[in-house]
Amino acid sequence: MASDQLKSLLSALDASPDNIQLRKLVTQQAVKEKEWLAVEGQAKVLLQLDPNDTESKALLAEAYFHNGAYSAAIIVLEELIASQDQNINYLKLYCQTLLKDGSAGQARDVYQQILAIDPSFKEDALDREFKVSSAPSTETIEQDFAERTLGMQRPSTNFSHVGGMENVKKEIDLKIIKPFLHPELYKAYGKKAGGGILLYGPPGCGKTHIAKATAGQVNANFLTIGINDILDAWLGNSERNLHQIFEIARKNAPCVLFIDEVDALGANRSEMKGSAGRNVINQFLTELDGVDVDNEGVLILAATNSPWHMDPAFKRPGRFDRMIFVSPPDIKARKSIFEIMLAEKPTKDIDVDKLAKKTPEFSGADIQSMIDISIEGKLELAFETGVPQPIETNDLLKACKKMVASTKEWFTKARNYAIYANDSGLYDDVLKYLKINK
Ligand SMILES: Nc1ncnc2c1ncn2[C@@H]1O[C@H](COP(=O)(O)OP(=O)(O)OP(=O)(O)O)[C@@H](O)[C@H]1O
Numbered sequence: 122m123a124s125d126q127l128k129s130l131l132s133a134l135d136a137s138p139d140n141i142q143l144r145k146l147v148t149q150q151a152v153k154e155k156e157w158l159a160v161e162g163q164a165k166v167l168l169q170l171d172p173n174d175t176e177s178k179a180l181l182a183e184a185y186f187h188n189g190a191y192s193a194a195i196i197v198l199e200e201l202i203a204s205q206d207q208n209i210n211y212l213k214l215y216c217q218t219l220l221k222d223g224s225a226g227q228a229r230d231v232y233q234q235i236l237a238i239d240p241s242f243k244e245d246a247l248d249r250e251f252k253v254s255s256a257p258s259t260e261t262i263e264q265d266f267a268e269r270t271l272g273m274q275r276p277s278t279n280f281s282h283v284g285g286m287e288n289v290k291k292e293i294d295l296k297i298i299k300p301f302l303h304p305e306l307y308k309a310y311g312k313k314a315g316g317g318i319l320l321y322g323p324p325g326c327g328k329t330h331i332a333k334a335t336a337g338q339v340n341a342n343f344l345t346i347g348i349n350d351i352l353d354a355w356l357g358n359s360e361r362n363l364h365q366i367f368e369i370a371r372k373n374a375p376c377v378l379f380i381d382e383v384d385a386l387g388a389n390r391s392e393m394k395g396s397a398g399r400n401v402i403n404q405f406l407t408e409l410d411g412v413d414v415d416n417e418g419v420l421i422l423a424a425t426n427s428p429w430h431m432d433p434a435f436k437r438p439g440r441f442d443r444m445i446f447v448s449p450p451d452i453k454a455r456k457s458i459f460e461i462m463l464a465e466k467p468t469k470d471i472d473v474d475k476l477a478k479k480t481p482e483f484s485g486a487d488i489q490s491m492i493d494i495s496i497e498g499k500l501e502l503a504f505e506t507g508v509p510q511p512i513e514t515n516d517l518l519k520a521c522k523k524m525v526a527s528t529k530e531w532f533t534k535a536r537n538y539a540i541y542a543n544d545s546g547l548y549d550d551v552l553k554y555l556k557i558n559k
């Protein structure tokens with residue numbers, strides 16, 4: 122029940138509804154008395170009068186929380202955090218709300234963020250929830266985050282495990298590996314190392330595979346991030362996390378940072394999430410070539426299936442100024458992919474030339490499935506007869522008949538962009554692949 126004091130303040134407010142100071146006083150009194158419905162109502166009016174009033178916004182979030190309107194509270198808190206991402210009070214309430222809303226995983230991330238900002242942070246209920254006895258250091262959190270959540274690794278594959286893709290290997294070597302191995306030479310010519318390569322093309326044709334092999338080639342760590350994951354998992358906090366990921370890559374240099382689905386950052390993407398879009402893009406560009414950043418030893422590769430959704434700002438010099446088409450493997454490349462993939466399998470008299478010939482438009486992933494299907498067949502047989510038999514050309518050809526090349530679909534879309542939106546010859550390689558004359 123509201124106290125007499127609150128009641129009399131409320132009736133005074135009825136008499137002069139435009140008195141903002143009075144309304145603030147009413148709101149404060151309502152908070153004191155834990156009259157959260159009243160707080161919610163008053164905060165809403167105050168925000169109508171001044172949408173930038175963060176104090177009222179924070180009270181509205183708190184009221185929503187106490188009134189059980191968790192998703193509404195989350196929306197307001199994400200807005201607040203987007204503008205003040207170090208505010209422990211906001212983060213704490215955000216964490217509590219996420220917990221109530223059943224998003225324990227996300228709550229834990231926020232909790233770790235709080236600890237990263239203030240290692241001495243203590244809140245019994247939250248500590249109990251996350252079973253934290255003593256606060257881990259920021260470094261431990263980051264390392265853990267890198268290794269577990271982001272799956273940082275040291276790949277054992279290198280360029281010799283990549284079939285074909287000669288032009289891609291050459292570009293990566295020139296633009297990424299050489300500047301990394303011989304920085305002094307580049308400096309001597311006054312050429313700034315930096316920027317990255319954007320790989321694009323149909324699915325399954327080796328973009329991720331070659332990025333990983335690049336790390337193996339120079340004995341570097343490999344850190345991969347999917348932009349969609351960042352946008353999903355940390356709605357409203359994407360900028361901060363993007364920064365953290367780049368920091369982790371810098372700390373673990375030499376490191377290949379592979380950014381997958383980079384088109385998700387595209388400004389002209391209609392399904393762009395939330396209003397964070399522009400901020401996230403700007404943050405990303407700052408991490409790439411901002412004045413204060415030092416990306417020495419961080420080799421940046423990105424990949425997309427939809428390069429036409431990329432924001433043009435990414436393509437400027439010093440950023441992703443090289444865009445490379447990763448085409449489906451040609452006959453020679455398919456031959457070497459078969460050789461690489463079958464190298465450690467039990468085989469007999471494999472005719473790779475024939476296999477390569479019979480698999481036009483197959484992607485590396487298609488070839489992988491073809492081999493998997495044959496192996497499954499052989500296993501089944503081995504269980505029946507008790508004698509394992511090696512894989513033969515015919516097994517693979519049989520598997521091939523069950524499959525459709527998966528790269529076709531991509532080209533129906535790419536074709537249109539290549540013909541009608543081929544600004545400065547961006548998609549010349551796609552046209553060449555499709556044998557379309559300009
Ligand atoms: N040139 C290649 N040499 C050897 N293996 C390859 C090659 N291309 C693809 N592969 C194999 O095919 C599979 C799919 O490749 P990968 O994941 O790199 O494709 P992708 O281009 O990243 O696809 P997506 O666009 O779907 O992410 C992997 O198992 C990879 O090892």
Ligand SMILES: [Mg+2]
Nearest residue numbers: 328329381424
């Ligand atoms: Mg990939």
